[in-house]
Amino acid sequence: xxxxxxxxxxxxxxxxxxxxxxxxxxxxxxxxxxxxxxxxxxxxxxxxxxxxxxxxxxxxxxxxxxxxxxxxxxxxxxxxxxxxxxxxxxxxxxxxxxxxxxxxxxxxxxxxxxxxxxxxxxxxxxxxxxxxxxxxxxxxxxxxxxxxxxxxxxxxxxxxxxxxxxxxxxxxxxxxxxxxxxxxxxxxxxxxxxxxxxxxxxxxxxxxxxxxxxxxxxxxxxxxxxx
Amino acid sequence: xxxxxxxxxxxxxxxxxxxxxxxxxxxxxxxxxxxxxxxxxxxxxxxxxxxxxxxxxxxxxxxxxxxxxxxxxxxxxxxxxxxxxxxxxxxxxxxxxxxxxxxxxxxxxxxxxxxxxxxxxxxxxxxxxxxxxxxxxxxxxxxxxxxxxxxxxxxxxxxxxxxxxxxxxxxxxxxxxxxxxxxxxxxxxxxxxxxxxxxxxxxxxxxxxxxxxxxxxxxxxxxxxx
Amino acid sequence: xxxxxxxxxxxxxxxxxxxxxxxxxxxxxxxxxxxxxxxxxxxxxxxxxxx
Numbered sequence: 404x405x406x407x408x409x410x411x412x413x414x415x416x417x418x419x420x421x422x423x424x425x426x427x428x429x430x431x432x433x434x435x436x437x438x439x440x441x442x443x444x445x446x447x448x449x450x451x452x453x454x455x456x457x458x459x460x461x462x463x464x465x466x467x468x469x470x471x472x473x474x475x476x477x478x479x480x481x482x483x484x485x486x487x488x489x490x491x492x493x494x495x496x497x498x499x500x501x502x503x504x505x506x507x508x509x510x511x512x513x514x515x516x517x518x519x520x521x522x523x524x525x526x527x528x529x530x531x532x533x534x535x536x537x538x539x540x541x542x543x544x545x546x547x548x549x550x551x552x553x554x555x556x557x558x559x560x561x562x563x564x565x566x567x568x569x570x571x572x573x574x575x576x577x578x579x580x581x582x583x584x585x586x587x588x589x590x591x592x593x594x595x596x597x598x599x600x601x602x603x604x605x606x607x608x609x610x611x612x613x614x615x616x617x618x619x620x621x622x623x624x625x626x627x628x629x630x
Numbered sequence: 631x632x633x634x635x636x637x638x639x640x641x642x643x644x645x646x647x648x649x650x651x652x653x654x655x656x657x658x659x660x661x662x663x664x665x666x667x668x669x670x671x672x673x674x675x676x677x678x679x680x681x682x683x684x685x686x687x688x689x690x691x692x693x694x695x696x697x698x699x700x701x702x703x704x705x706x707x708x709x710x711x712x713x714x715x716x717x718x719x720x721x722x723x724x725x726x727x728x729x730x731x732x733x734x735x736x737x738x739x740x741x742x743x744x745x746x747x748x749x750x751x752x753x754x755x756x757x758x759x760x761x762x763x764x765x766x767x768x769x770x771x772x773x774x775x776x777x778x779x780x781x782x783x784x785x786x787x788x789x790x791x792x793x794x795x796x797x798x799x800x801x802x803x804x805x806x807x808x809x810x811x812x813x814x815x816x817x818x819x820x821x822x823x824x825x826x827x828x829x830x831x832x833x834x835x836x837x838x839x840x841x842x843x844x845x846x847x848x849x850x851x852x853x854x855x856x
Numbered sequence: 857x858x859x860x861x862x863x864x865x866x867x868x869x870x871x872x873x874x875x876x877x878x879x880x881x882x883x884x885x886x887x888x889x890x891x892x893x894x895x896x897x898x899x900x901x902x903x904x905x906x907x
Contacts (some may be wrong), residue, residue, distance in 0.1 A: 582788035670868035731864035
């Protein structure tokens, strides 16, 4: 167990280091989310009230698009030079490889989100700093959900034809309940509500989603990597 | 022998269906509020219930495949998911037509409609990824995992759409509020049975095709190897 | 009896039968294709064994 966690940490470090040196997917995801934010501002011509009403939905659409871009690279990064085969045949347990990759994708997506959140506030004139504390909880939970399911599907689709197309087709329907919860709560928090009542039940949904899919993915990943 | 059993099952299902339709159309009176159109429910709801049954079978066989690596389980999984998705589509379309008549709109983001639509999308992913994987063992393993992931999402979807801060314009779930008059219960149950028999016959046909397909694959390999 | 209700009842059931029939037809056509392919491959294998 301890050995596995150390391995996972090593893999996460390795992925983060390569990514931060080359900045392949992080640049792509960050600029993509900025473009989407700009596009949305042309798509809707809205007053202040209405903007707050759709703010959560907007933010999470951007985040989930960026998330799909990032998790797509998760296992695909290991394809050149047969690195994936080496990883699988190494003594590292499958769940540790998966966990490492999920943690790396999580950190990358959080970075992208922290870049686009201020831009979002700026472009749409939305105050997010006051509710940032409770917003951060929602962002952390939902981002973990996106990355854990995304990384699992990135492992599923890594050897599949049309990988880049298949991943979103599988990923987004599964994410719907998570995104419903995250969007609703984010809208409420940005609108000045506190983390009580309805928002707490959304939070429970996010936690439930994370728990179910983290355990499912950790348990099933061996069947994905070694069939 | 096997084919005869399948035909017999399908025929039995069709007979039960015809018997039931006779009851529904000729014996049952019109409903007080809706007139004649309520009769759609006798195919609409059985389709949904049978889809749930087939999806549950698919979940069990997906787990069994991962545990045993026996391909028979995988062929049951894919057959059940295809038939289940067809039934969900049937459910959505008939429901939409009923809604156009009763609510005046084709689609309302009602709790049940939303959850059914999401089931449809989830399993559509399964049906799309399956042909994209070339190697048979890999195809079976990976798509079994997708089936398990999709099923695990259903309770979460049900939870999410009940969240109070989700704005849905829903006219109230039909079955949770209304009580069904006793004379409707029997045709309702028989309708479920009829679609179940027909669905099972279709699953068996599809399973056989999957077996033949595997035979084709192995013959091809044999030819290439020689 | 309201006439539009009958129309929609008709639409509903026809849509249902169309979906089921379309599914059955797709099954049948796929089954034919598979059977043909299987027969072709079997004869190929037999030819090869003879020669």
